[in-house]
Every structure is written in structure tokens, then in C-alpha cells.
Amino acid sequence: MNNKTTEQYKTIIKFCKDIFDKKMKDYGSAWRILRTSSLTDQIYIKANRIRSIQKKGVHKINEGIWPEFIGIVNYSLMALIQLQFGDDDNYNLSYDEAIELYEKYFYKAMDLMENKNHDYSEAWRNMRISSLTDIILMKLLRIKQIEDNQGKTFVSEGVDANYYDIINYAVFALIKLYESKNLNK
16 A cells, blocks of 8 residues: 555645635535535536536636535535435534534545555556546436435445545545646646
8 A cells, every 4th residue: 555645645635624624614514505416516517617627728717627626525525424414404513513524534535545546556646637537527427317316226336435436536636736736727
């Protein structure tokens, strides 16, 4: 197992958590009103924008793909938190509880990454960021299909497994961007 990857992952966690932390201070837990399917669509919007920028080579909004990948990570973590609560209509979540749950699911994603990274021998390092984007979009289409089927699957993993994979692919993209010092792209 590559300790460098784990350290890079933790660095990316700090970037993502910093944004989540600031938005929790600005807006509180307003995001809790969103159904999981709405969070899936929010992630889709971000991934689709990344793909559009990658295909066009330019963007008109003064934000590149770096903050979009952070948004994908954070919305995916919010979705995992929402899955924990189910259809609970209590939308209040204290700042401390939100941060605790955020960290809980991020570290679960990191554990999964470490296990898969071991088995796949860090194959992601040889992937293009555009491929990571495409895989995220594919995972989102899978989630949407599972949601449309009321969560029923025949042989596939559930929605949560796909969110964890999306987190990890987005973190890999962020690591690659960070390594290239191309944070404004």
C-alpha cells in the first residue's frame, strides 16, 4: 500500500472539509431538506460541468474544475448522511453532529480506497482526469436508475456503494490536479 496516497487523500480531505465547514457556518444544515435524489442531481450537475469544460477546453464562469470536484465529494458525503436518516423530516443537524458524520463517512471512503488501491495497485494513477469524470457520471446514472427502481437491485451494489466510489474517484482527480499544481483549471 502506498502511504503517499493515504497522505495525499488526507490533504484533500482537509480542502473538502474546509469548504463544508464554512458552508455549515454560513447556511447551517439547510441541505438536509434535499432528498437523496436531489443530491444525486446536484452531483450530476457538477460532473456534467466538469465534462463540458474538459471537452470545450474553456469555461466562462470564473471557477474551474477543482471546486467542482470538491463539490462532488461534499454532496456525496451529504447524500451518505441523508441515507443514514432516511425519510426523517427533522432537518436540523447541529454543526458538531454534521462535522462528525462528515468525517465518519469520509474515513469510511478512505478505508475503502485503501483496500481497493491495494488490490488494483494504484491503477488510478495512470488514468486521465477525463476518465475519472466519465466514471463518476456513469456511477451517477447507476444511482439514478437504482433510485428510479425504489432502491431495488438484482445483483448490483446499492446507492451507498456508488457514492463511496464517486467520492474516491473525485479525490483521485483532486490529487492529480494538486500534483500538477493545476488548481485553477
